[in-house]
Amino acid sequence: MTNGNISRRRFLNLVGAAGGATALYQTARALELIRETGAMPQLELRSVGGEGRKVLILGAGIAGLTVAYELERAGYDCTILEASHRVGGRIITLRHGDVVDEMGYRQVVDFDDEPHLYFNAGAARIPGHHERAMHYCRVLGVDLEIMANDNRLAWTQDDAAFGGERVRVREYTTSARGFMSELLAKALNTSAFDQPLDEADRERLLAFVRSFGDLSDDGTYRGSPRAGYASGGFLKHGELKPALDFGELLNSSFWRYSMHFNQHVDWAAPLMTPKGGMDMIVRAFLRKIRTQPKLDAQVQAITLTNDGVDVVYNHRGRRHKVSADYCFNSIPSHFINGIPNNFSKEYIGALNAMRRGNFFKIGLQMKERFWERENIYGGISYTNQRINQVWYPSHGIFEKKGIVLGCYAFGPDQSNWFERLPPDERIAAAARMGEKLHPGYTDHIETGVSVAWGRMNHMMGCGNRYEEDTEHLFHTVQAPEGRHWMIGDQISYHSSWQEGAFASALHAVQDLDSRVRAEAGTA
Amino acid sequence: MSPVKRMGIVAALVCAAPLASADEAAAEPVIPAPEFVYCTTCHGIDMGGNVVLAAPRLSGMDAWYVARQLRGFSKGWRGVHPEDAGGHEMRPMAAMLSDAEIAAVAKYVSRVQSAPPAVTVDGDAGRGKALYASCVACHGPAAAGDRELASPPLTGLDDWYQLEQLKKYRAGILGSHPDDSYGQQMRAAAALLADEQAMADVVRYIATLGAQ
Numbered sequence: 105m106t107n108g109n110i111s112r113r114r115f116l117n118l119v120g121a122a123g124g125a126t127a128l129y130q131t132a133r134a135l136e137l138i139r140e141t142g143a144m145p146q147l148e149l150r151s152v153g154g155e156g157r158k159v160l161i162l163g164a165g166i167a168g169l170t171v172a173y174e175l176e177r178a179g180y181d182c183t184i185l186e187a188s189h190r191v192g193g194r195i196i197t198l199r200h201g202d203v204v205d206e207m208g209y210r211q212v213v214d215f216d217d218e219p220h221l222y223f224n225a226g227a228a229r230i231p232g233h234h235e236r237a238m239h240y241c242r243v244l245g246v247d248l249e250i251m252a253n254d255n256r257l258a259w260t261q262d263d264a265a266f267g268g269e270r271v272r273v274r275e276y277t278t279s280a281r282g283f284m285s286e287l288l289a290k291a292l293n294t295s296a297f298d299q300p301l302d303e304a305d306r307e308r309l310l311a312f313v314r315s316f317g318d319l320s321d322d323g324t325y326r327g328s329p330r331a332g333y334a335s336g337g338f339l340k341h342g343e344l345k346p347a348l349d350f351g352e353l354l355n356s357s358f359w360r361y362s363m364h365f366n367q368h369v370d371w372a373a374p375l376m377t378p379k380g381g382m383d384m385i386v387r388a389f390l391r392k393i394r395t396q397p398k399l400d401a402q403v404q405a406i407t408l409t410n411d412g413v414d415v416v417y418n419h420r421g422r423r424h425k426v427s428a429d430y431c432f433n434s435i436p437s438h439f440i441n442g443i444p445n446n447f448s449k450e451y452i453g454a455l456n457a458m459r460r461g462n463f464f465k466i467g468l469q470m471k472e473r474f475w476e477r478e479n480i481y482g483g484i485s486y487t488n489q490r491i492n493q494v495w496y497p498s499h500g501i502f503e504k505k506g507i508v509l510g511c512y513a514f515g516p517d518q519s520n521w522f523e524r525l526p527p528d529e530r531i532a533a534a535a536r537m538g539e540k541l542h543p544g545y546t547d548h549i550e551t552g553v554s555v556a557w558g559r560m561n562h563m564m565g566c567g568n569r570y571e572e573d574t575e576h577l578f579h580t581v582q583a584p585e586g587r588h589w590m591i592g593d594q595i596s597y598h599s600s601w602q603e604g605a606f607a608s609a610l611h612a613v614q615d616l617d618s619r620v621r622a623e624a625g626t627a
Numbered sequence: 628m629s630p631v632k633r634m635g636i637v638a639a640l641v642c643a644a645p646l647a648s649a650d651e652a653a654a655e656p657v658i659p660a661p662e663f664v665y666c667t668t669c670h671g672i673d674m675g676g677n678v679v680l681a682a683p684r685l686s687g688m689d690a691w692y693v694a695r696q697l698r699g700f701s702k703g704w705r706g707v708h709p710e711d712a713g714g715h716e717m718r719p720m721a722a723m724l725s726d727a728e729i730a731a732v733a734k735y736v737s738r739v740q741s742a743p744p745a746v747t748v749d750g751d752a753g754r755g756k757a758l759y760a761s762c763v764a765c766h767g768p769a770a771a772g773d774r775e776l777a778s779p780p781l782t783g784l785d786d787w788y789q790l791e792q793l794k795k796y797r798a799g800i801l802g803s804h805p806d807d808s809y810g811q812q813m814r815a816a817a818a819l820l821a822d823e824q825a826m827a828d829v830v831r832y833i834a835t836l837g838a839q
Contacts, residue, residue, distance in 0.1 A: 187668075207665060208719025402664055404656075404672045418658055438679045442671030444742065456679050524715050559716070562668055564680060 125622040144235040145610055149617045150624070153179030157620075160185070160415055160426060163434030164397035165193025166602050167591040169389040170240070170609035171432045176393055178617075183426060184397040185417055187562040191390065191397050193434070193592075194226035194566055195602070197381030198467060198553055205561040209527050214551040215469050215507065220500035223467030223507045224382045225555040226566075227602050228495075229253060229375040236606035241378070244388035251377040251498045254366035255483020257332075258496070261540050262488040265356035270541055271348065273486075275331040276358055278318065279348040282325030285317020293323065362486040362493075370601065379499070385602075402562075403435065405444040408586035432612055434592035434605075436460070437568050437581070447585055454580035458594065460565030462558025464519040466491070466511035466534045470548045473506045478542075489537035490521055510534040510552065523556045530554045567593075567600030582608075584615060657739040663732055665720065675741030676785045681713045683788035686741040689772065692779040693733040697721045704807040708800045713791075743837065748786040748830050755832030761819050762829065765812075770836045777809050782837035786830045793817050793826040 157180050161168045164186035172182045189205060190196075200217035203210065204225075215221045229251060230237050241248055256274035265271075292310055301309065313319070318328035327344035329337070334345045353359065365371055378384035390396065398419065405416040413431035417424055435443070437458040445452070475481075475496045482498030495509035511534045513519045522530050531552040538545040557566035570577055578597075581590050589612035591605070598604030659667055667674060669682040676684030685693065698721075699705045706718030724732065762770075765778035772780035781789065795801040802814025820826045 187664075207668075207716075208721075208723050400661070400664075402667070402672075418664070420661065421658055423656060423658055439668070439677070441679045442667075442669070442675065442677030442682070444672060444675070520712070520715070526719070559719075561665055564669060 125625065142233070142235065144239040145614060147174060147610070147614070149174065149178035149613065150621050151179050152620060155179070156181065157430070158412075158428040159183070160413060160428035160431045161434075162403055162415070162431065163187075163193065163592065164191040164399075165434055165592065166195060166385070166605035167434045167593070167595075167609040168193075168397075168432065169386065169393065170606055171591065171613055172393045172395060173389055174610070174613050175616075176395070180430075182393070182395045183428070184395055185401040185403060185415070185426075186397040186399050187402040187435075189399055191399070192226075192383055192386040193605075194557065194563070194600075195382050195386050196224070196226045196555070197383040198223045198225050198555075199381070204553060204555060206527075206556055207559045207561055207564075209556075209559070211527055211553055213553050215467075215553075216505065218503075218505070219380065220497075220503055221469060221505060221507050222381045223465075223509070223553065224377070225465050225467060225553070226557075227382050227600075228509075229371070229377060230602070231370050231372065231375055234370075234601070234603035234606075236610060237602050238376075240389075240606065241385065244385065244392060246384050246388050247379045248376040249379045249499065251375045252373070252482030252496075253371055253375045253484065254373050255480060255496070257479050258483045259480075259485040259487075259541050260356065260358045260362065261486070262356040262358060263540075264488070265352045265358075266348075268540065270485075271356075272332060273363075275345060275348060276353065276356070277363060278328050278331035279325070279350075280353050280359060280363065282317040282319065282328060282347060283350045283353070285313045285319050286323065286325045288313045289317075289319060289323035357488050358486060365484075365486075370598075377498075403443055406431070406433070406588070407446050408588055411587075413586065413588050429587060430616055431588045432591050432609070433588060434590075434594075436563060436565060436592075437590070437594050438565055447588075450580060451585045454577040455590070457574065457577050458568050458570055458581070460558070461514075461567030461569065461600065462516060462519040462523070462556070463566050463600070464511065464513040464522050464554070464556050464558070465509060466522075466530060466552055466554045468508045468510040468531070468534070468538075468552040469550045470506055470508050471550045472504060472548060473500075473502075474542065474544070474548055475508075476501065485541050487537065487541055489540055490518060491534050491537045492518070494538060494541055505550075510538055510549075511554075516558075519556065519558060522554065523559055527554050569594070569599045582611070584612070589615065657735065659735060659739070660731075662728075663735050666732065666736070669716075671741070673739050673741040674736055676744065676788070678747070678785065678787055681788075681791070684741065684744050684783065684785045685736050686739045687783050688736055689774065689780065690730075690733040690737040691774060692772070692777075693736045694729050695777070697724060697729050697733070699807065699810075702804070702806065704804045704810055705801065708803070710798070711795065711800050744783065744785045744834075746786060746831075746834050748790050748827050748834075750824070750827035750829070750831030752828070752832045752835050754825075755828035755830070758820060758825055758829045759832050761816060765816075770833050781833050786834050789830045789833065790823075790826055793820065793830070794823065797826075 159175050159180045159182045161171050161182060161184040164184050168184055172184055176182055198213045199222045200213060200215050202213040258273050259270040260273050260276050261270040289310060292306060317325055318330055320326050325347055327347050329342060331345050333342040336342045366373060401417045401419045403415055403417045407414040412427055412429045414425060414427050437455045438460045440455045441452060480496050481501050482496050485494045490513060491511035493512045497506045500506055513522055525533065535546040535549055557563055582595055591608045591612050593599050593601060593604035595608040596604030598607065656673060669677060669680050670685055671677040674686040676682060700718045700721035706714030765773065765776050766781055767773055770781040772778050796814045796817035802810035804810060820829060
C-alpha cells in the first residue's frame with residue numbers, strides 16, 4: 105500500500121511485536137475475513153522447504169487438489185487420502201466403461217468409445233467472473249472452449265400453455281417482451297406515472313420501451329423478427345410470426361424462472377468448459393502435484409492433538425494411522441458426525457447443522473444429432489416435466505452421435521422422484537418426458553446413465569449449505585479447529601460450484617500461512 | 628451392469644473372511660471388506676450410526692435380526708411407504724444382496740464394535756419404566772431381545788432412531804405389510820404409547836438399561 109498507509113504486512117509485524125504469535129494470527133484472520141472481493145487472491149505463501157512440515161488432505165476433489173498444489177509449491181509435505189475409487193469428487197466426466205458408484209445401483213457407462221461422447225455429470229460450466237477457476241485453468245494449461253448455455257432456438261414447453269406444444273425460446277421471449285413493453289407504452293401515453301417526466305424524458309423512455317419490445321411506431325406489438333420468421337427472409341420478404349397469445353404466455357411457467365436463467369450472475373453467457381471434459385482440470389492437477397492421492401482410503405477417526413492431527417484410515421482391508429502438522433478436510437459435512445473425532449461441541453454442531461442437497465442428472469447417448477436438424481447447436485431447452493432441462497452438446501457439431509443431458513432435477517422433491525426408481529426406469533421416464541420437447545425422442549436414445557448425487561457412495565449429497573440466518577455457523581466451520589480446516593464448496597457461499605471449492609481451499613491455505621508466519625514471528 | 632455388480636460382490640465375499648493378520652491383537656477393530664464399506668458411508672465408521680443422515684447405529688446387533696430386516700426391504704416391508712424417506716434410501720442397497728451376501732454382511736455387523744450410543748432424547752425414565760411394562764413380554768426386562776420371539780435387543784440402538792421407528796410404526800409407515808407379521812405386532816404395540824412424549828419416555832428408560 106502507498107499514500108502513507110502502513111502495509112498489511114508491516115501492520116501485522118507491529119501487532120506481532122506487541123501481542124505475540126496468538127494476537128498476530130488472530131489479527132491476520134480478522135483481516136482475511138474482512139477482505140472479500142471475489143478476486144483471485146495474490147498468494148505469497150512463506151516457503152517452509154526443508155522444515156519437514158506435514159500436511160494431510162482428506163478428499164481428492166477440487167479443494168483438496170488445490171491445497172496440495174499450493175502447499176507443495178511452498179515446500180510442505182502433502183498426503184492425500186480419498187475414500188472413493190476415483191479422484192475428482194464432483195468433477196466427473198463419464199465416458200465409455202466408467203463406473204458410477206451409486207448405492208445399490210452401480211452402473212457402468214455404455215457410451216460408445218469416442219472422444220466426443222462424454223457427459224459432465226457434476227460441474228459443467230465456468231463463467232468468466234469465477235476468477236479462481238479461470239486462474240487455475242490458465243496456470244495448469246487447461247484448454248477451454250465456449251459452451252452455449254443459452255440458445256434462442258431451443259424450446260420451451262409447458263403442459264399448461266399452448267396446448268402443451270413446444271415453443272421456440274426466442275418466440276416466447278420476444279412476445280413476452282413485446283406485450284410487457286406495449287403495456288408500459290400505454291401507461292406512458294396516459295401519463296399515469298407518479299414521477300414527473302419532462303417531455304424529453306418521456307420521449308426517450310418511450311423510445312427505450314419501443315426498442316426493448318420491438319414495438320411498432322404506434323406503441324403496439326405486432327410481432328418481430330426476433331421471434332424468427334414464419335417464412336422468407338432470404339430470397340423473399342420475411343413474413344413475421346404472429347404474436348403469441350399473452351394469456352398462454354402467462355399460463356406457461358417459463359417466465360417464472362427459466363426465461364431469466366440466462367441473466368443469472370453465474371449462468372449468463374458466455375460460459376466456458378474444458379475441451380474434452382471437465383475432468384481435464386483434475387488431470388492437470390494430478391500432473392502438477394508430486395503426491396498422488398491414495399484411493400479407497402476411508403477415514404476412520406480424526407483426532408486433534410496439541411501439535412497436529414492424527415488420522416486413522418482403512419485401505420483395502422488394513423488399518424493405518426498417519427500424523428500430520430496440519431489437516432485439510434473436504435469430507436462432506438454430513439459424514440463427519442459418523443466418524444469418531446474429538447472436535448468441540450460447537451464445531452461438530454455447526455457441521456451437523458448443514459443441510460445436504462441432492463441434484464440429479466441423466467446423460468443420454470443419441471444415435472443421431474436430431475436437434476441439429478431443428479437448428480439447435482448447443483444450449484438448453486426447458487420443460488415443466490420433471491426432467492426440467494435438456495442440454496445439447498456445444499462440442500462435436502455435425503458428428504453422428506452426441507450425449508444430451510436428458511434431466512437436471514434440483515432439490516429433494518424433484519430428485520427423490522428419480523432417485524427412487526432403478527436406473528433403467530429413470531432413463532425410460534426421462535425419455536417419455538423428453539418426447540414433449542422432441543417428438544420421436546425415445547427412438548434416438550441408445551443408452552443412458554443417471555447420476556443421483558444424493559445416493560453416490562462417499563457423497564450422499566451435493567451442494568451442502570445452511571438455511572437462512574445461520575452466518576455464525578458458517579463462520580464456525582470456516583475457521584480452523586486446532587490445526588484442522590474444513591474445505592470444499594460446502595465451506596463457501598458458492599456451494600456446488602468449483603469456484604466455491606477453490607475459494608474455500610485458498611482461504612484455508614492463506615489462514616495456515618498466517619499461522620506459520622505468526623509462529624515464525626515474520627508476518 | 629449386472630455381471631460387473633456380481634463380480635464386485637464375489638470379490639467382497641472372498642475378502643470378507645480373514646480380517647485379522649497374525650500380528651493384530653484380538654481387540655483390533657473389525658475392518659469391513661471393500662463391499663461393506665458402503666454400509667459405513669452412511670451408518671458411520673464401525674457402524675456407529677450418524678443422526679445427520681438418519682442412519683442408525685447397527686454395530687453389535689444380532690446377525691439373525693440384521694438379516695431379517697435386510698430381507699424385509701426386498702419383501703416390501705420396509706422402504707416402500709412414500710413417507711419412509713430413509714427406508715427408500717436404504718432399499719436398493721438391501722435389495723441387491725443375495726442370501727449369502729446378507730449372511731456375510733449380518734456377520735460383519737454383529738462383530739463390529741463402536742462407542743455406546745449417546746443419550747439424545749429428552750424423556751422421563753420413571754414414566755418410561757411404567758410404560759415399558761407392555762414391551763417386556765417380547766423385548767425382555769433388560770431390553771436384550773428374544774430370538775425365540777423374533778424380538779431384537781434395543782439397548783444398542785440410537786435413542787433418536789428408536790423414537791423415529793416408534794413414530795413410523797404408530798403412523799403405519801412400518802408394520803402395514805400383510806406378510807410382515809412381526810411388524811404388525813410392533814405396530815400394535817406402538818399404538819399403546821399415547822403420544823410422542825410417551826415414546827420419548829420409553830426410549831429414555833431403555834437408555835438406562837443399556838447404561839447398566
